[in-house]
Amino acid sequence: MKITAVSEDSVLVTFADAISDTLPRRIALLCNRIEADHNEWLVDLVPSYTTLLVIYDPVEIDFRRVEAYLERSVRMPRETDPHSTSSDLPDQTTHDIPVYYSPESGPDLEWIAREKNLSVDEVVSYHTGKTYTVYAIGFAPGFGFMGEVDPAIAAPRKDTPRSRVPAGSVGIANRQTAVYPKASPGGWQLIGRSPVTLFDPTNLSLLNVGDLVRFHPVSRERFLELGGEL
Amino acid sequence: MSGLRIINPGARSTVQDSGRRGYRRHGLSAGGALDIHSFSWANKLLDNPANTACVEILLGGFEAEAEADIVVGVAGAATSVRVNGSPRDGWQTVQLAKGDRLAVDPTRSGRITYLAAPGGFDTATWFGSRSVVVREKIEGIEAIRKGDILSPAHATARYQPRQVPERFRGRYSDRLTLRLVPAAQYSLFQRDDLLRLTTSTYRVSNQSDRMGFRLEGPALEQVPQGIISEGIAVGSVQVPGDGNPIVLLNDCQTIGGYPKPGTLGALDAGKLAQRLPGQELEFYFANVADIQNERVVFHRFFSETRWHTDGYSLSWR
Numbered sequence: 289m290k291i292t293a294v295s296e297d298s299v300l301v302t303f304a305d306a307i308s309d310t311l312p313r314r315i316a317l318l319c320n321r322i323e324a325d326h327n328e329w330l331v332d333l334v335p336s337y338t339t340l341l342v343i344y345d346p347v348e349i350d351f352r353r354v355e356a357y358l359e360r361s362v363r364m365p366r367e368t369d370p371h372s373t374s375s376d377l378p379d380q381t382t383h384d385i386p387v388y389y390s391p392e393s394g395p396d397l398e399w400i401a402r403e404k405n406l407s408v409d410e411v412v413s414y415h416t417g418k419t420y421t422v423y424a425i426g427f428a429p430g431f432g433f434m435g436e437v438d439p440a441i442a443a444p445r446k447d448t449p450r451s452r453v454p455a456g457s458v459g460i461a462n463r464q465t466a467v468y469p470k471a472s473p474g475g476w477q478l479i480g481r482s483p484v485t486l487f488d489p490t491n492l493s494l495l496n497v498g499d500l501v502r503f504h505p506v507s508r509e510r511f512l513e514l515g516g517e518l
Numbered sequence: 519m520s521g522l523r524i525i526n527p528g529a530r531s532t533v534q535d536s537g538r539r540g541y542r543r544h545g546l547s548a549g550g551a552l553d554i555h556s557f558s559w560a561n562k563l564l565d566n567p568a569n570t571a572c573v574e575i576l577l578g579g580f581e582a583e584a585e586a587d588i589v590v591g592v593a594g595a596a597t598s599v600r601v602n603g604s605p606r607d608g609w610q611t612v613q614l615a616k617g618d619r620l621a622v623d624p625t626r627s628g629r630i631t632y633l634a635a636p637g638g639f640d641t642a643t644w645f646g647s648r649s650v651v652v653r654e655k656i657e658g659i660e661a662i663r664k665g666d667i668l669s670p671a672h673a674t675a676r677y678q679p680r681q682v683p684e685r686f687r688g689r690y691s692d693r694l695t696l697r698l699v700p701a702a703q704y705s706l707f708q709r710d711d712l713l714r715l716t717t718s719t720y721r722v723s724n725q726s727d728r729m730g731f732r733l734e735g736p737a738l739e740q741v742p743q744g745i746i747s748e749g750i751a752v753g754s755v756q757v758p759g760d761g762n763p764i765v766l767l768n769d770c771q772t773i774g775g776y777p778k779p780g781t782l783g784a785l786d787a788g789k790l791a792q793r794l795p796g797q798e799l800e801f802y803f804a805n806v807a808d809i810q811n812e813r814v815v816f817h818r819f820f821s822e823t824r825w826h827t828d829g830y831s832l833s834w835r
Contacts, residue, residue, distance in 0.1 A: 292702055293699065294699065294702050294778075295753055295806075298781075300748065319543070332539060332540055332541070332543070334772055336773045339749060429546050489644060489645070492541070492544045493544040
């Protein structure tokens with residue numbers, strides 16, 4: 289654990305040097321604790337993979353006090369933490385996301401199958417066979433970086449990104465997977481499309497750091513019924 | 519409500535306040551006025567609180583017609599504006615009568631001009647802020663367009679004339695020296711590269727916008743590998759594999775994986791944001807406590823000083 293001032297109004301808490309599936313839950317827990325304190329000085333929290341960036345109002349508090357506050361919050365024993373559950377870590381939200389996997393909705397699905405010597409169905413069952421952890425939200429509003437996909441279907445980003453990836457596209461980049469919340473340029477290998485809304489201005493991001501995500505296959509008809517667009 | 523009817527928004531004009539608070543974890547950018555110095559002065563001219571929405575005009579070419587008597591505060595790059603074609607000095611209040619045309623011409627020095635209105639411009643609030651982040655392409659959050667009407671929150675038709683004292687005005691043709699707080703990856707950079715960064719002259723490139731400013735100059739030679747993506751502080755200097763530093767500004771992404779040797783404070787980031795392509799700058803490393811102190815004094819100045827009746831001087835309460 290390392291706590292460092294990285295600017296005049298932010299402090300970075302580094303939990304570990306490597307990504308792991310348990311870190312996002314710990315980082316989310318610290319976010320919850322900080323928010324529960326209703327600190328006047330708090331401007332923003334940016335959790336990501338192994339870190340939490342805490343942005344504050346320097347008129348209200350100085351960096352030494354923020355560092356000391358974070359030291360205390362990180363080390364707070366769980367039994368005195370009102371947000372702690374009986375288990376070691378808080379309950380996690382699990383999202384079940386429907387995906388229409390097909391060459392029509394996932395233009396790189398057949399390419400990955402060929403590259404990996406798998407059938408298209410096998411690629412799909414590898415992708416739906418795991419529960420993923422949301423490591424970070426970024427790139428675009430509501431874009432969740434999730435992992436880790438089975439090495440059997442891990443595929444590098446495209447050399448030349450597409451200028452337009454449709455909203456709902458489900459992609460793979462190395463051992464991560466994500467759903468594009470809206471149409472944007474993008475370089476991930478696309479294997480399907482989901483009808484789910486990942487970001488809207490009222491409900492904000494569907495996914496939060498530390499959440500769990502499972503994908504399940506749906507037919508073309510079901511995808512369209514659920515509001516998906518091709 | 520009537521206010522300013524936009525005849526020409528110019529190269530790019532948006533409404534900005536101090537930015538969003540608490541939405542970066544959803545992947546939403548901070549947004550907000552790029553140059554808090556001239557932004558704060560535009561508001562101070564009208565006694566507006568610190569977080570009041572102004573029009574942020576990039577480069578100029580802006581023209582609007584007053585639909586009613588209205589006073590505006592002008593601060594930033596435009597050393598003068600025109601009212602019905604006649605020049606008026608910038609860095610002061612400008613009184614407009616119904617039907618008057620206000621023009622902010624393309625600037626020769628400096629990039630950004632702020633227009634303040636009594637109580638601010640009463641535009642839509644999104645994510646707790648009136649700041650517009652065009653990059654996110656969220657329906658309804660858009661740059662100012664021809665025909666838009668921007669209304670002041672308070673129906674104050676006239677206001678005491680005021681001028682920002684000469685010594686407080688921004689001077690954007692000066693050579694720039696920017697202070698960096700050592701950031702999380704400072705120690706991953708080679709000493710030679712840190713010396714290169716702090717002893718070379720860099721220039722503002724053409725690829726500079728509200729997301730960030732790309733700099734031209736000696737590239738760093740042994741850039742550390744990409745890092746695990748982490749939250750980005752506005753003002754961060756990130757160095758991609760090509761070794762050319764990019765200073766990230768208010769509309770940047772919330773997380774990123776390029777290593778960062780240091781971070782500019784908000785006041786220095788604002789000075790940079792005011793610079794035009796080709797302008798020169800240098801970096802040096804400084805102490806976070808010093809930069810934080812200066813920032814606190816800056817904000818206290820605006821909240822704790824009052825104008826004298828002469829409209830040209832201020833004193834602390």
